[in-house]
Amino acid sequence: MTKLKSRFFTHDAVNEPYWWEDAKPTATLEADLPSHSEVVIVGGGFTGLNAALTLARAGRQVTVLDAEAPGWGASSRNGGMLGPGWATFDTAMAYGPDKARAIVTESFQALQHVKDVVDQERIDCDLAVVGYFRGAVTPRAYDAMGAQLERIRKVMPCDAYLVPYAEQHGEIGTDFYHGGLAIPGYAGLHPARYVAGLAHAVKRAGVNIVAGVRVTALERQAAGFRVSDGKRQIGAKQVLLATNGYTGPLYPFLQRRIIPIRSAIIATEPLPSAVMSRLMPKRRMLAGSQRVVTYFRPSPDGTRILFGGRVLKVTGEDVVETNAAHLRKQMLQVFPELADAGISHYWHGQTGFTFDKLPHLGQHEGVYYACGYNGTGIARASWFGHKIAQRMLGIEDEPSAYEDLPFRSRHLYYGKPWFLPLVVLYYEMRDRWDQR
Template sequence: MAQVTGPFFAEGAVDTPYWWDAAEPRAAPSTALPASSEVVIVGAGFTGLNAALTLAKAGKQVTVLDAEAPGWGASSRNGGMLGPGWATFDTAMAYGPEKARAIVGESFLALQHVKDVVEREAIACDLAVVGYFRGAMTPRLYEAMGRQLDRIRKVMPCDAYLVPRAEQHGEIGTDLYHGGLAIPGYAGLHPARYVAGLAEAAHRAGAQLFGGARVTAIAPDAGGFTVSVGRQRIAAKQLLVATNGYTGSLLPFLQRRIIPIRSALIATAPLPPEVMDRLMPKRRMLAGSQRVVTYYRPSPDGTRVLFGGRVLKVNGENVARANAGHLRKQMLQVFPELERTPLTHYWHGQTGFTFDKLPHLGEREGIFYACGYNGTGIARASWFGHKIAQRMLGSVEKPSAYEDLPFRSRPLYYGKPWFLPLAVQFYEMLDRWEQR
């Protein structure tokens, strides 16, 4: 943790997630790594911990390894928003109406899975179904939202609905948008508390969790794999890689298929209740319709605005100041009255995107994987962890609708998204053109 300074930062502002004030990820007490384990899971985020929980409850010996403390990555850094996957409908329709129904339908199972785990394991993470509103930046985009709803309703039931501009102040206190789309079933939670609760639940079930255990190599071995953590070796009968946007060169197959993208957030200082009532009257999860997406929400206690979007600056000096200033500028477009409200937190994390904009799970040369949540990973990562664990157990339950999707890369892509700056500039240009 480091303090950050600048004209829009509060005194004592920090460059760590707001979520960490209540639940900073911490490594388990140091113990020796086992020489062997029935199952080794690389990555202790939503995916890895849900998989560990399912496997350990089934009686498997499970070892979970993470380069940092469990939950340190995107799982404790995101916006804490989860809901039905209506946004995947048009992409899924490339595989036909039946597949689209199955993919979107599974998003409801994923959301219910999180609810069930939170209730069963008594995880205090402020989970609440509050709904979602996505504002249309132009009248044409509002009409496009309506056309998408029409396409969905021709294939399957959908409870999302349009909110015209004349009524949008009932959803959000801004005049920026031209109406928008509301989704009642959306939920919010405290992601750091959720992932900490998952780690505790997996430990109770018998899984061994190791932080500060960076996996440096994976090699096939007779009847399984050898997993290297520095100079130490663990013999594993089964192996799951659940590192998503942090995979890197550990598994070249995934490195060529996952696009690591950084996303950043800011948190305001506490606001008076009457201001929060005006800006976020329903305390919903919120977003704009730009291609270069912004997303925002109230803090779980309803006292602050948390606002997220793309990272402007990755390296060099004053990274926090530059990125926080960029996000603050976008926040003030939505809520101009926050001009004098200081920021108390800035942070960023690394998400995993895919070229087809859909997540994937499966098995490659005996190594299981689940990844590519495209910025909407809480429910799907949790569900994918559970589903890939069932597959590892040889479960006869219905397989995931995602299991047979082709997982493709692109020529000349080897894990470093050299095209991202150009793509962001292009999409920002399109956003400005549409909003002209």
């Protein structure tokens, strides 16, 4: 944890997730690496832990390995915003209306799955259905939202609705947007407490979680696999890779299909309650319609604003200052009255994108995987973990709508997204052109 110095940081600002103040992922669940386990799961985030829970409840002996600590990846760093997948509708329509309907319907199951797990395992993570508002940055973006609703309603019922500019202040205290789209079923939660609660539930179910094991080799053997970190090894009948945006060279098949993209968030210092009520009157989860996405929300206790988006820099000494300044600038476009509010936290994490913008789960040469949530993974990773576990158990009640989708890479892509700066620049230029 490093103290931060720019003039807009509070004197005690840190580059660590705000969420970690309550629930910092730790290696306290560390155990010894057994020589064998029926199932080995690599990666202890939402995907790996949900899979472990389903497998352990069905009686499988499971070991979860994480290079750092359970929840250390995106699962304890995200915005904590989860809802139905209306945004995926257009992408899914590439496979026809039936597939689009099935995929959006499954997103409701995914959301319900999180609610059920939180309920059954009594995880205290501030889960609350507060709804969502996506502001249109131009009148044309507002019209596009209406057109998308029409396309959806031709295929399936949809309870999302447009909020015109005149009524916008009921959703968000800004004139920056030109109206927007509201989605009632959206929820917010405290992600680090959710993933910490999952880790405890998984432990209670008898799973061995071993932290600090960075798996570097996966070898096929007659009776399964041998998984090793170079020093220690463990044999397994089945292996699940649940490493998503942190997937490295361990398994080239996945590395060639997952595009790691960094996303970052800043948190303000506590703000007066009158300001919070004016800026976020319904305590909704919020976002802007730019191609280069911005997302924001109140902290679960309603005292701070957390504002997230893309990073400008990924390396260099001034990464934190540059990215935080960029996010703050975007936040001030929406809420100019926060110009004097100090920034108390900055952090970032890795998301896993895919070339077709859809998540994938399946099996390749005997190795199971679930990944590629394209920045929207709280519900989907949790659900995919559960679904891939069912498949590993051979008890899948209903195959996921995603299972038969082709999972493709592209020529000249080997895991380093060299094209990303160009793509982001292009999208940013289009955003700026739209808003000129």
